[in-house]
Amino acid sequence: MKIYFAPLEGVTTYIFRNAYNEIYGNVDKYFAPFISPAENCPMTPREKKDILPENNKGLTLIPQILTCRSDHFIEAAKELHQMGYREINLNLGCPSGTVCAKGKGSGFLKDTSALQKFLDDIYTYSESEDMKISIKTRLGYQEPEEFYDLLEIFNAFPVSELIVHPRIRTDFYKGEPRRDFFTYALGHAKCPLVYNGNIFTTNDYDELSGAFNTRLDPIMAGRGLVSDPSLGSKLKGLTSETDFEKLRRLHDTLYQEYQKVMSPDINVLYKMRELWTYWQVLFEGNERDIKRLLKAKKYPEYEEIANRILMLAED
Ligand SMILES: Cc1cc2nc3c(=O)[nH]c(=O)nc-3n(C[C@H](O)[C@H](O)[C@H](O)COP(=O)(O)O)c2cc1C
Numbered sequence: 018m019k020i021y022f023a024p025l026e027g028v029t030t031y032i033f034r035n036a037y038n039e040i041y042g043n044v045d046k047y048f049a050p051f052i053s054p055a056e057n058c059p060m061t062p063r064e065k066k067d068i069l070p071e072n073n074k075g076l077t078l079i080p081q082i083l084t085c086r087s088d089h090f091i092e093a094a095k096e097l098h099q100m101g102y103r104e105i106n107l108n109l110g111c112p113s114g115t116v117c118a119k120g121k122g123s124g125f126l127k128d129t130s131a132l133q134k135f136l137d138d139i140y141t142y143s144e145s146e147d148m149k150i151s152i153k154t155r156l157g158y159q160e161p162e163e164f165y166d167l168l169e170i171f172n173a174f175p176v177s178e179l180i181v182h183p184r185i186r187t188d189f190y191k192g193e194p195r196r197d198f199f200t201y202a203l204g205h206a207k208c209p210l211v212y213n214g215n216i217f218t219t220n221d222y223d224e225l226s227g228a229f230n231t232r233l234d235p236i237m238a239g240r241g242l243v244s245d246p247s248l249g250s251k252l253k254g255l256t257s258e259t260d261f262e263k264l265r266r267l268h269d270t271l272y273q274e275y276q277k278v279m280s281p282d283i284n285v286l287y288k289m290r291e292l293w294t295y296w297q298v299l300f301e302g303n304e305r306d307i308k309r310l311l312k313a314k315k316y317p318e319y320e321e322i323a324n325r326i327l328m329l330a331e332d
Contacts, residue, residue, distance in 0.1 A: 019045040020249050023239030024081055026050035031072040036270040038076045040263050043249035047076055051083035051108045059093040070101055083108040085120045087138035109154040112186045123186040127158040133170055140174045149177035156198050158186045164198050172207040180211040180237055196228055213237035219251050244295040261330040300326055
């Protein structure tokens with residue numbers, strides 16, 4: 018079974034990916050959070066640093082582009098090609114207000130004729146350059162029924178993989194994914210399909226497989242893999258337990274690595290606190306400590322609480 022790590026902007030940074038890959042592995046592709054090309058600027062230095070091959074050694078990374086301009090996409094794709102990448106992912110899912118207002122991400126889904134023209138341009142480029150382009154999409158902008166037309170459009174192009182997050186823009190990341198529409202995709206997509214959304218446990222996966230009457234493979238998971246970093250090994254049947262010794266190593270590595278590249282201290286703590294908003298589900302009974310940890314403003318206070326929580330779980 019293949020597992021793809023979903024891009025989570027601000028969370029699955031190159032520092033996170035390297036630490037995760039070394040400690041846990043069992044992820045077949047990591048999708049990088051989007052780069053957003055602008056006129057004469059295919060990517061910012063910060064975006065470039067995140068995807069530079071030397072910062073992503075030993076893992077399969079798929080860079081992602083967010084744009085509604087085919088010329089911007091192609092400029093960024095050329096730079097990625099020079100860096101050695103042969104697969105790029107197009108973001109048609111981002112629900113953020115500022116992104117959608119510019120007609121990008123899931124905001125691009127409502128202008129199907131512009132989308133068609135855009136896909137025409139970028140696939141003409143990719144075919145000439147031996148590049149694969151996969152697509153990560155929602156079902157639609159306003160209505161899930163938009164997906165019927167969208168799938169017909171995608172079916173006309175050599176999409177290397179179609180990753181479907183079966184929600185519409187206004188769902189953001191809440192509520193149940195709209196499974197019926199993924200069932201429709203299973204019956205009608207002409208390219209390889211990847212399911213994404215709300216896989217937090219092996220039970221969730223088993224339940225989905227029952228609902229779709231097929232063992233989904235590959236699958237993409239984001240929040241589930243961050244919340245329980247052992248989820249990949251669990252889904253692959255390699256373990257049934259969360260490994261807290263590994264979680265301690267992941268925590269310590271991230272804490273050290275972020276201190277090397279971030280300042281002032283509070284910024285490192287913001288990063289760590291954001292990770293704990295995911296990890297807290299693993300520490301039932303520690304709610305009071307976690308609440309304090311999520312407000313910690315100084316390293317000693319943070320370390321004292323984090324160590325206590327992690328040590329208790331390791332015993
Ligand atoms: C904080 C955050 C940042 C995200 N950043 C991106 C991104 O850069 N590109 C993208 O395609 N999706 C992004 N997503 C969406 C996730 O990749 C994924 O589709 C979504 O979380 C649903 O999958 P999950 O339930 O397995 O987490 C983001 C989601 C969250 C919560």
